[in-house]
Amino acid sequence: MNFVRAALREPLLHFVLIGALLFAVTALRQKQVEHAEIRISAGEVAQLAAFWETQAQRRPTAAELRGLIEERIDEEVLAREAVRLGLDRDDVIVRRRLAQKMAFVSDDLAVVAEPAEDKLREYFDTHRESYTTPDLYALRHVYFNPDRHTTLDADAQRALQRLARGANANEVGDPFMLPLELADVSRDDIARDFGSSFADAVTGSAPGSWSGPVRSPFGVHLVKLESHTPPSTARFEEVRDRVRDAYLGQKQREANAALRAKLRQQYQIVVETAEGSGS
Amino acid sequence: MKKQSLLAGAVVAVAFATGAAAQNRDRNAYFGDLHVHTKLSFDAYIFNVRATPDDAYRYAKGESIHHAAGYDVRLTDAPLDFLAVTDHSEYLGIIPAMNDPKHPLSKIPYAPDLFSTERDKINAAFQRIGTSLRSGQYLPEMKDPDTSRSAWRTITESADRHYVPGRFTTFRGYEYTSAPDGQNLHRNVIFAGARAPDLPFTALESQNPEELWRWMDGQRKQGIEALAIPHNSNGSDGRMFQRTQFDGRPMDRGYADLRMRNEPLAEITQVKGTSETHPSLSPNDEWSSFEIMDTYIGSATKVTRFAGGYTRDALKAGLEFDQAEGFNPYRFGFTGSSDTHNAAGPFEESRYFSKVGILDGKPEQRGSVPPAGKTWDNYEPQNNAARYQTWGASGLTGVWAEENTRESIFAALRRKETFATSGPRMRVRFFAGYELPNDLDNRRDMVSQSYARGVPMGGDLLPKGTSAPRFLAWALRDPHAGWLQRVQIVKGWIENGKAQERVFDVACSDGLTPDSQTWRCADNGATVDLRTCAVSENKGAVELRALWSDPTFDPRQRAFYYVRVLENPSCRWSTWDAIRAGVEPNPKLAKTIQERAWSSPICYVPQR
Numbered sequence: 001m002n003f004v005r006a007a008l009r010e011p012l013l014h015f016v017l018i019g020a021l022l023f024a025v026t027a028l029r030q031k032q033v034e035h036a037e038i039r040i041s042a043g044e045v046a047q048l049a050a051f052w053e054t055q056a057q058r059r060p061t062a063a064e065l066r067g068l069i070e071e072r073i074d075e076e077v078l079a080r081e082a083v084r085l086g087l088d089r090d091d092v093i094v095r096r097r098l099a100q101k102m103a104f105v106s107d108d109l110a111v112v113a114e115p116a117e118d119k120l121r122e123y124f125d126t127h128r129e130s131y132t133t134p135d136l137y138a139l140r141h142v143y144f145n146p147d148r149h150t151t152l153d154a155d156a157q158r159a160l161q162r163l164a165r166g167a168n169a170n171e172v173g174d175p176f177m178l179p180l181e182l183a184d185v186s187r188d189d190i191a192r193d194f195g196s197s198f199a200d201a202v203t204g205s206a207p208g209s210w211s212g213p214v215r216s217p218f219g220v221h222l223v224k225l226e227s228h229t230p231p232s233t234a235r236f237e238e239v240r241d242r243v244r245d246a247y248l249g250q251k252q253r254e255a256n257a258a259l260r261a262k263l264r265q266q267y268q269i270v271v272e273t274a275e276g277s278g279s
Numbered sequence: 280m281k282k283q284s285l286l287a288g289a290v291v292a293v294a295f296a297t298g299a300a301a302q303n304r305d306r307n308a309y310f311g312d313l314h315v316h317t318k319l320s321f322d323a324y325i326f327n328v329r330a331t332p333d334d335a336y337r338y339a340k341g342e343s344i345h346h347a348a349g350y351d352v353r354l355t356d357a358p359l360d361f362l363a364v365t366d367h368s369e370y371l372g373i374i375p376a377m378n379d380p381k382h383p384l385s386k387i388p389y390a391p392d393l394f395s396t397e398r399d400k401i402n403a404a405f406q407r408i409g410t411s412l413r414s415g416q417y418l419p420e421m422k423d424p425d426t427s428r429s430a431w432r433t434i435t436e437s438a439d440r441h442y443v444p445g446r447f448t449t450f451r452g453y454e455y456t457s458a459p460d461g462q463n464l465h466r467n468v469i470f471a472g473a474r475a476p477d478l479p480f481t482a483l484e485s486q487n488p489e490e491l492w493r494w495m496d497g498q499r500k501q502g503i504e505a506l507a508i509p510h511n512s513n514g515s516d517g518r519m520f521q522r523t524q525f526d527g528r529p530m531d532r533g534y535a536d537l538r539m540r541n542e543p544l545a546e547i548t549q550v551k552g553t554s555e556t557h558p559s560l561s562p563n564d565e566w567s568s569f570e571i572m573d574t575y576i577g578s579a580t581k582v583t584r585f586a587g588g589y590t591r592d593a594l595k596a597g598l599e600f601d602q603a604e605g606f607n608p609y610r611f612g613f614t615g616s617s618d619t620h621n622a623a624g625p626f627e628e629s630r631y632f633s634k635v636g637i638l639d640g641k642p643e644q645r646g647s648v649p650p651a652g653k654t655w656d657n658y659e660p661q662n663n664a665a666r667y668q669t670w671g672a673s674g675l676t677g678v679w680a681e682e683n684t685r686e687s688i689f690a691a692l693r694r695k696e697t698f699a700t701s702g703p704r705m706r707v708r709f710f711a712g713y714e715l716p717n718d719l720d721n722r723r724d725m726v727s728q729s730y731a732r733g734v735p736m737g738g739d740l741l742p743k744g745t746s747a748p749r750f751l752a753w754a755l756r757d758p759h760a761g762w763l764q765r766v767q768i769v770k771g772w773i774e775n776g777k778a779q780e781r782v783f784d785v786a787c788s789d790g791l792t793p794d795s796q797t798w799r800c801a802d803n804g805a806t807v808d809l810r811t812c813a814v815s816e817n818k819g820a821v822e823l824r825a826l827w828s829d830p831t832f833d834p835r836q837r838a839f840y841y842v843r844v845l846e847n848p849s850c851r852w853s854t855w856d857a858i859r860a861g862v863e864p865n866p867k868l869a870k871t872i873q874e875r876a877w878s879s880p881i882c883y884v885p886q887r
């Protein structure tokens with residue numbers, strides 16, 4: 001009894017039964033209806049007329065419109081016969097277009113429902129790194145332009161000693177177009193404007209004291225790391241919308257992939273390689 | 280992309296407030312692209328591009344996105360600070376709908392022809408819509424405001440979603456695609472904030488840009504602020520900056536005010552060529568042949584009228600109008616952008632992937648590498664490839680703004696405190712004033728002094744008796760690109776009612792100084808190895824600056840001045856393509872270029 005009850009709940013069984021029913025109905029209908037219908041809707045007639053108008057720059061006459069409709073009917077009849085005779089097979093363009101259409105339809109079949117709140121929290125928990133700020137730094141630097149110093153490193157070293165003795169950083173080094181003081185920047189932010197090796201040197205330096213010289217694509221710098229803020233993860237509430245977008249995006253991709261995989265199961269796929277056939 | 284607080288002068292308190300970017304009164308340089316197309320543009324979709332506005336913003340923020348030709352693209356060294364997706368408003372979102380079998384628009388008989396992967400069919404599909412845009416007439420079967428409204432909503436919502444005040448700015452925007460008889464009058468419309476109309480004003484409503492500006496005036500009355508930026512004046516056959524109104528009537532003050540109120544900027548460089556000037560217009564400018572595109576947009580028709588098609592010529596025309604009539608329709612600043620149709624701008628020569636999806640995504644399609652089995656002895660690019668080979672890896676807009684927000688960056692665009700680059704992120708500052716101190720260029724408070732005592736790029740300088748102004752021109756290299764070779768000041772002025780121009784080198788690299796007669800730097804000897812694209816390591820400068828006085832200054836002559844910065848020569852993208860393919864570079868193309876930046880002009884405006 002349990003087996004029967006379980007079987008009745010099995011979706012596959014439902015599928016088979018419904019399929020069998022549909023088959024029976026279709027078979028009956030085919031006996032009743034001898035001629036399939038070709039219906040050209042009013043909307044389609046209007047579209048035919050509009051298209052004709054763009055070519056001719058005037059509205060079609062009644063006779064011309066009749067001609068357009070006749071052409072459309074011929075097209076439909078010929079197309080259906082072509083399919084009946086299998087002429088659509090082995091035609092690259094027809095196949096590509098059908099595949100495109102099916103891709104559209106299947107993306108729609110795999111619509112993802114609005115996620116429950118606990119699912120979003122679960123996603124957030126397993127993807128915390130996406131909602132975590134990087135290490136953030138605040139720093140100062142002074143700059144020495146290689147074109148303005150014949151003894152670049154020695155000049156920088158002397159300035160470093162002055163800074164160590166408490167000299168005002170605003171009175172050291174050359175004018176520079178980029179900010180001499182940065183706050184709230186990540187290593188990547190620094191690398192973007194000063195190059196990677198400078199970013200690594202600065203973020204690796206001990207906070208609170210001047211060090212260097214450090215090289216960059218601009219010349220040499222003396223640097224002082226003012227502060228370092230370790231990574232922090234946003235609260236779920238702050239990023240809920242982003243989490244939802246990411247969750248839905250992932251579910252949609254999964255659903256599309258699953259549907260394609262399921263469709264593939266209906267086929268035995270054989271790919272023949274140059275060495276021989278393999279599946 | 281950083282929150283910066285610049286220390287200028289003696290005492291500056293720095294607020295390390297988390298989440299709120301500190302404002303920099305001396306202003307930071309931010310780099311962005313104000314000209315980006317996605318699959319919602321009719322042509323991009325036909326070119327097989329499927330990248331969305333979200334993809335465009337992701338790319339700008341440094342993520343990798345998919346290119347229609349089957350590879351991924353990414354900004355390697357640095358993300359952008361700001362971006363506007365600017366899809367064509369004409370048939371906005373219609374083509375994707377035609378490819379949706381459930382959408383009524385898919386029933387249009389020629390719909391399947393628009394979605395081919397074959398190049399001749401793609402071209403035919405593109406031309407069908409191009410014909411509509413050249414005539415300004417709707418294809419009625421493709422008019423569907425509901426579909427366009429929904430696409431516009433996708434664009435504006437995406438812009439708002441990706442805006443991160445203080446770190447990354449987005450703008451709602453679109454392209455008005457007017458091209459009467461194929462003469463390019465395209466403009467990008469950039470909205471200031473999070474308000475925008477229900478639907479854009481398109482060139483199918485009117486091809487006359489004056490109607491667009493009047494519409495923008497109407498939006499402004501409702502509190503919706505925007506500005507328009509014309510582009511590809513090089514493809515307008517002299518029409519973008521013509522000396523009459525659209526319908527041929529003479530210019531008047533009302534026209535000039537209408538235009539300047541809505542169009543304070545012009546895009547000087549992009550993938551489809553640079554529109555600064557042309558060798559026939561500037562025969563004494565040795566650098567005027569840079570990335571010239573000499574055809575109409577989207578066709579092989581040759582441009583024959585260069586006057587009216589280039590920005591320097593337009594600035595000069597503006598001086599003449601101002602002198603003769605007392606109004607100036609062309610006192611604009613400069614921007615640069617990509618006009619990418621891949622949702623991703625190709626800004627680097629060494630990683631160029633061009634612009635139009637699967638049509639030019641491979642070197643063989645863009646004239647840099649001969650097709651298999653051919654050599655340059657028996658092959659010359661034709662048709663599309665002949666056009667694509669003249670395109671370039673350009674460009675970016677730089678702005679000087681207090682912080683990376685919509686308000687701050689839009690205000691910079693409005694006051695023209697902008698510069699354009701051909702792709703690299705060199706920074707340029709430019710000031711003029713009568714009181715700039717003698718030692719300004721060696722002071723650490725150079726910038727705050729300059730703001731206090733002068734006007735920045737984009738500004739107007741009023742006369743002060745017969746005093747001559749000083750100019751501060753300052754450029755810093757892109758840390759990820761080449762070294763600087765020279766800084767120039769381009770001057771236009773009125774003499775005997777006629778506009779003149781001259782290029783002055785004002786700062787030279789490698790210890791050289793400009794010649795006092797010719798105002799040229801001697802050759803600094805920088806070279807490029809064409810087998811590897813390696814450049815001389817010991818030539819060029821990290822930064823160049825000059826405090827300059829104009830030896831030809833006449834206080835009675837109205838004039839404009841803008842800065843042009845030149846890098847050392849480096850390989851053009853077509854040379855990089857050839858090296859990677861192991862073939863000779865196309866002998867018809869320049870093997871190297873000099874990347875550059877242009878500041879917006881400062882105008883000297885004597886009383887009439």
